[in-house]
Amino acid sequence: MSTGVVLLTVMVVSAIAAPLLAPSGPTAVDLSSVKLSPSLDHWFGTDAIGRDVLARVLFGGQVSLLVASAGMVGSLTLGTVMGMLGAFGHRFVRPVVDRAIDVQLAFPYVLLAIAITSAVRPSTPVLILLMVLAAWAGAARVVRSIALQERGKDYVKAAEVIGASKLRIAAFHVFPSVLPSLMVLAAMQMAAMIVFEATLSFLGMGVQPPTPSWGGIMLDGKNYITSAWWLTSLPGLAIVVTSLSLVLIGDGLQARTDAARLREGDE
Structure with missing residues (x-):
């Protein structure tokens, strides 16, 4: 987990x-420096129009991380x-x-x-909406499963006996038990969102130029x-490193969560 934290x-x-590390602006064009390979002057090389x-x-990275965070x-x-509604909602809602x-x-x-991008113009808000629509169900299933397990425990039944509402039980009694799994899911979802953003941007349905994103940079290259490998390999490496760091963090959080639950079971 520590390795993941350092990488992230x-x-x-x-x-x-x-703004401090970049040698120039992301859209600065230099036609005299087209497709230069990585060197001391241009550590990651230049693209087809000298950027x-x-x-x-x-x-x-700013764009990709912000968009992925918003989607997550x-x-x-x-x-x-939706997961809480599936566990505590009315019998017609569940x-x-x-x-x-x-x-x-x-x-x-x-x-x-x-389907969505064929109906509306691709943009960053549309990309975030796509991320939410694509990933909410997985989170809902995890939350619903944990909430149903907790609903059968004595502390929930005791809260029901003293007259606590379903909303109060869900928000103040069950949600704290769901939160550790949500933290694990957040790390995994963030990694998936980075890949999702890169995939849609590479397909031309994500962040639109001239705004740079990792997927968009790969699309440009x-x-x-075959002639300028760095145009796709280096932004791809950024995606791999960031996603790997998040997966390592998620695995570490999962191990800690499992250990905590084992301790609770022993007690």
Whole structure:
């Protein structure tokens, strides 16, 4: 887990400090420096119109991380609400939530993205909406499963006996038990959102140029993959390192959560 924290810290700090670390602006064009390979002057090389790839990767990290964070928070929020409704909602509401989760999990997110972007112009808000719609069901299923387990425990039954409402039980008694799993899910979802953003941007359905994002930078370099490998490999490496760091953090949090539950079971 510590390795993941270090890697993620490096990536986040690099993105935040992009104006200080980047040798130029992400959209600065220099036609005399087209497709230069990595060197001391241009550590990540330049692209087909002379833009510095390091600058674009650093500034693209700001965009990719912010968009992925927004998608993660939105999907977890919606998923938590729907999961709690699936566990504590009215008996007519619970089947509706269950079917909505099943339908969403069965529907390929790429088809959903194509359907939505064919109806509206691709943009960053649309990309975030796609992320939320694609990922909320997984979070809802996890929250619903844990909430149903907790609902059968004595402390919940005691709260019901003294007259506590379902909303109070869900928010103040059950949600603290769900929170550790949500933290694990947040790390995993964030990693998935980074890949999701890169995928849609690479397909032209995500962040639109001239705003740089890791997926968009790879899209710009796909036609030169054999002659200028750095145009796709280096932003791809940024995606891999960031996603790997989040997965390592998620695994570490999961191990701690499991250990805590084992201790509670022994007690």
